[in-house]
Ligand code: HEM
């Protein structure tokens with residue numbers, strides 16, 4: 176059977192558990208869970224209880240994974256066009272869309288049950304809203320509608336530190352919103368760097384990503400502006416007294432390095448620098464949250 180015919184088939188074929196795991200975008204969800212764990216640990220002076228750490232993160236991971244599975248189903252057609260996504264389990268037809276949807280529903284139901292019964296309803300509803308924001312608003316609508324798709328859609332992906340925080344305290348806190356704001360400002364440089372590297376594929380798939388609609392230079396300028404905003408926003412935990420000097424030093428070093436990438440990108444318009452910037456964005460976010468945590472326990 177041709178790959179296109181297989182992709183339209185209603186039966187999963189030669190499927191392994193690894194394909195189902197791939198549908199959940201495990202590495203993306205892992206970084207989200209790092210931010211939600213740290214949101215939980217920052218919410219209280221000591222340690223939160225093991226129950227909330229275990230069930231809060233489990234529930235958030237299950238719902239984020241479910242959102243990612245829906246993304247594979249909705250994007251089945253465009254995923255077959257782009258080289259980066261062509262081998263995905265739904266795009267190749269190894270997993271039939273109906274099976275993927277049943278998987279997504281099971282994950283989402285499991286996640287909601289865990290959050291409602293073991294954590295709190297505020298966290299359950301906020302996490303469900305994030306799922307709808309990414310799988311429904313971003314994937315179904317914004318992605319194909321506007322080059323600002325990832326700016327607006329980025330809010331869903333930025334929610335995990337708040338979800339971690341509300342899991343522990345049961346209420347929305349200004350400090351948790353600062354962490355959301357950091358990821359919100361980080362998302363455009365994170366994604367647009369990759370979009371420059373993969374511009375031709377997005378153009379072929381007819382997806383209006385910023386480099387496709389407005390060109391590389393315009394995108395690079397916006398990466399630089401968002402990186403400057405990210406640097407400013409990343410200092411707010413120090414400015415508001417939430418974090419200390421250790422965090423300030425870490426945020427400055429990490430942020431200035433990000434800025435260096437953004438300037439190099441604008442100067443050189445080089446695909447390899449774009450890919451390096453994308454990769455650095457991931458290390459940046461991971462390191463920034465680890466520094467927040469270390470500062471929380473060793474603050475001076
Ligand atoms: C709307 C918001 C976002 C968009 C459009 C976006 C887009 C992307 C894309 C297209 C990739 C490449 C995936 C691949 O290689 O197949 C990627 C990778 C990645 N993203 Fe994002 N991202 C967003 C938000 C986030 C958030 C909030 C996080 C975590 C907090 C995150 C963490 C990652 C990680 C860890 C990878 C590397 C995955 C891997 O190595 O397989 N992203 N992102």
Ligand SMILES: CC(C)=CCC/C(C)=C/CC/C(C)=C/COP(=O)(O)OP(=O)(O)O
Nearest residue numbers: 203238239242243246302305306309331332
């Ligand atoms: C409940 C909760 C916290 C939900 C968050 C959901 C989630 C997994 C967001 C991931 C963000 C992401 C990888 C976007 C890329 O999508 P894309 O379709 O543009 O990229 P692709 O082409 O690689 O699929």
